[in-house]
Amino acid sequence: MMASVHARLAGWRNQAPFLWHLARQELIERHSGSLIGKAWTLIAPLINILVFVLVFSKIMGARLEGFGAEIDQYTYSIYLIVGILAWTAFAKSLSAITNLYGEQANLITKVRVSLKALPLSVLLAESVVYVISMIFFAAFLVLIDFPFSAWWLGVPLVFGLQLAFTYALGLLLAVLAVYLKDIKEAVAVLLPVWFWTTPIVYVSDILPPWVLSYMQLNPLFQFIDAYRDLIMYQRLPALGWLAALVLVTLGLAVAAFWLLKRTERDLRDCL
Amino acid sequence: MIRVTDLKKSFKMFSRPSDRLLEALTGRNRHHTHVALEDVSFEVRSGEVLGVLGRNGAGKSTLLKLMTGVLMADAGDIHIDGRVTGLLELGTGFNPELTGIQNITANALMLGMSHAEIEARHQDIIDFSELGEYIHEPLRTYSSGMVMRLGFAIAIHAEPACFLVDEALSVGDGYFQQKCMKRIREFKEQGGAILFVSHDLNAVKVLCDRAMVLEGGRVVHEGEPEGAVNLYNRIMARQAEEEEGRHKARHDGAYGTRQAEIIDANAQGEDSHSQMLTSGETLWLDLTLLAHEALDDVALGVLIRDRFGQDIFGINTYQQQGAFRLVRDEQRRVRLAIEATIAPGKYTITLALHSGDHHLDDCYWWHDSALQFEVAGYRGSKFSGICQLACHIELDTRNDPAAREEAS
Numbered sequence: 001m002m003a004s005v006h007a008r009l010a011g012w013r014n015q016a017p018f019l020w021h022l023a024r025q026e027l028i029e030r031h032s033g034s035l036i037g038k039a040w041t042l043i044a045p046l047i048n049i050l051v052f053v054l055v056f057s058k059i060m061g062a063r064l065e066g067f068g069a070e071i072d073q074y075t076y077s078i079y080l081i082v083g084i085l086a087w088t089a090f091a092k093s094l095s096a097i098t099n100l101y102g103e104q105a106n107l108i109t110k111v112r113v114s115l116k117a118l119p120l121s122v123l124l125a126e127s128v129v130y131v132i133s134m135i136f137f138a139a140f141l142v143l144i145d146f147p148f149s150a151w152w153l154g155v156p157l158v159f160g161l162q163l164a165f166t167y168a169l170g171l172l173l174a175v176l177a178v179y180l181k182d183i184k185e186a187v188a189v190l191l192p193v194w195f196w197t198t199p200i201v202y203v204s205d206i207l208p209p210w211v212l213s214y215m216q217l218n219p220l221f222q223f224i225d226a227y228r229d230l231i232m233y234q235r236l237p238a239l240g241w242l243a244a245l246v247l248v249t250l251g252l253a254v255a256a257f258w259l260l261k262r263t264e265r266d267l268r269d270c271l
Numbered sequence: 272m273i274r275v276t277d278l279k280k281s282f283k284m285f286s287r288p289s290d291r292l293l294e295a296l297t298g299r300n301r302h303h304t305h306v307a308l309e310d311v312s313f314e315v316r317s318g319e320v321l322g323v324l325g326r327n328g329a330g331k332s333t334l335l336k337l338m339t340g341v342l343m344a345d346a347g348d349i350h351i352d353g354r355v356t357g358l359l360e361l362g363t364g365f366n367p368e369l370t371g372i373q374n375i376t377a378n379a380l381m382l383g384m385s386h387a388e389i390e391a392r393h394q395d396i397i398d399f400s401e402l403g404e405y406i407h408e409p410l411r412t413y414s415s416g417m418v419m420r421l422g423f424a425i426a427i428h429a430e431p432a433c434f435l436v437d438e439a440l441s442v443g444d445g446y447f448q449q450k451c452m453k454r455i456r457e458f459k460e461q462g463g464a465i466l467f468v469s470h471d472l473n474a475v476k477v478l479c480d481r482a483m484v485l486e487g488g489r490v491v492h493e494g495e496p497e498g499a500v501n502l503y504n505r506i507m508a509r510q511a512e513e514e515e516g517r518h519k520a521r522h523d524g525a526y527g528t529r530q531a532e533i534i535d536a537n538a539q540g541e542d543s544h545s546q547m548l549t550s551g552e553t554l555w556l557d558l559t560l561l562a563h564e565a566l567d568d569v570a571l572g573v574l575i576r577d578r579f580g581q582d583i584f585g586i587n588t589y590q591q592q593g594a595f596r597l598v599r600d601e602q603r604r605v606r607l608a609i610e611a612t613i614a615p616g617k618y619t620i621t622l623a624l625h626s627g628d629h630h631l632d633d634c635y636w637w638h639d640s641a642l643q644f645e646v647a648g649y650r651g652s653k654f655s656g657i658c659q660l661a662c663h664i665e666l667d668t669r670n671d672p673a674a675r676e677e678a679s
Binding site: 107 | 507
């Protein structure tokens with residue numbers, strides 16, 4: 001028993017350089033041949049953040065009250081950026097993982113790769129983008145004298161849970177997508193719906209209470225709420241909901257692993 | 272060391288992809304099965320090359336895919352000590368957008384090499400592939416031969432314990448193929464185990480210690496390469512005959528006045544009893560002639576051409592013994608025994624019936640490439656070029672110091 005666990009861990013460790021290489025390829029080598037090369041990886045998040053700040057604080061003047069006169073003009077931008085960055089990391093990873101087996105069929109049918117490990121390269125790449133974005137975001141907060149607190153330390157934990165959730169849901173969809181081509185289309189159509197049913201660009205206070213009680217069941221609602229609690233309001237997120245998310249993630253992971261174990265032989269045949 | 276026991280692999284065929292999922296979940300049968308491999312067992316020891324022969328669809332590729340772990344077997348066990356690499360299909364896991372250098376890193380990582388190992392062998396791989404400046408170009412600009420060279424270079428430098436080679440090797444030019452063969456032989460001498468899948472029968476004879484023949488997913492023969500090659504040829508010949516029965520196109524290639532015809536022709540090696548022979552073996556041609564009218568002046572001619580259509584050797588009965596006669600409706604059998612001391616390769620035999628020394632006056636029957644045969648491996652001493660000419664070598668040893676010492 002111990003030996004098999006050990007062997008499995010060693011197997012994952014052997015794949016690590018390869019997964020990292022795939023992520024790197026996704027981030028950097030995709031831009032090879034372009035004039036400024038890897039700088040593109042940095043420019044996209046930077047421009048995103050600048051746009052949100054300029055459009056909403058300077059041009060449209062949207063604001064949330066209660067952070068002091070100096071900061072209030074930026075509060076809506078902060079609210080938006082916290083939500084958008086987390087959402088982008090989730091949505092891009094989920095759609096990439098869903099289509100992963102089809103797109104990497106060339107690899108899977110030629111080289112021995114673990115189907116469980118392959119999605120990690122996607123998460124790795126998106127995490128790097130997220131971290132870069134968060135660094136720019138933090139720099140912006142420093143510029144406007146927004147107060148920092150120890151609650152920031154909770155952000156990596158919540159993000160870790162978000163990654164686990166994305167992995168479990170993505171793996172489940174990826175296996176199904178090999179058999180049902182409809183899954184790919186459905187994910188592409190449903191992700192924007194999911195985006196608008198999550199309070200990312202609007203504030204949840206504007207919702208009628210009965211709608212809100214349903215929307216709280218949306219995992220992304222809870223994730224994004226938790227980031228805002230930690231970064232903006234500097235308070236403890238709703239631990240009950242986060243615990244529920246851990247359970248949901250575990251449930252999805254068990255389902256995904258069971259499905260993969262049950263169908264892997266067939267899945268490799270039909271790629 | 273490779274040990275494969277009772278390997279079985281079948282593919283399920285579904286009418287719709289979603290049926291596959293339903294079956295996987297419910298366990299209820301929604302498919303029909305195609306058995307690709309059944310009861311396959313063999314062993315390749317260290318320092319040994321096992322050849323695998325079989326026609327298209329016999330299960331060779333499935334076997335290799337199972338061995339690399341890309342597919343999963345239904346039953347049976349594959350035991351391999353150490354890393355397996357190989358040259359399976361062209362461009363194994365290569366990314367066409369990346370340069371040769373980047374693909375080396377990517378591919379080597381896929382094979383499970385560490386960054387340190389890659390660093391150490393990087394230059395060797397580039398040197399071996401002989402891609403020169405092209406190594407910095409994206410792979411999509413490569414010819415298939417260049418992709419093969421890169422793939423082979425990476426695979427052989429990954430320090431595998433087992434090496435799998437399939438037909439992809441044949442994409443390379445003659446020079447590089449020889450270089451690969453040399454490297455494979457070195458790898459074998461260092462104690463590597465090699466599974467060699469090829470349609471190049473000469474290479475199988477020269478390189479392999481043993482060979483097995485797959486037919487319909489089963490091992491139908493395992494043993495000396497020569498025997499395996501002969502069996503493989505019989506299987507291929509049977510297929511060709513079936514094919515022929517369907518098309519009945521054989522006689523369409525013949526022309527002439529048809530005053531006389533060759534109604535049956537067969538070429539086989541004296542010992543192999545197939546169209547595959549060893550250089551130096553006697554080639555038997557058995558022909559049956561039929562005359563539709565009485566002919567006084569008939570000569571039978573045969574012409575052997577190589578795969579480029581070049582005449583290698585031709586002879587007719589007039590040159591040997593003068594013309595012969597045929598009476599009306601006579602069937603005559605003729606056997607020619609030709610000592611085929613010619614280089615390995617594929618050859619065709621053109622058959623003709625005409626009058627006199629050549630076919631330009633009266634040509635009764637002319638059939639281009641009526642028969643074919645292949646030569647692989649040498650019996651007796653090797654030679655270079657197209658054919659062996661009788662040659663006697665006398666070494667003058669009088670001034671040889673070693674010989675003088677021996678004498679004194």
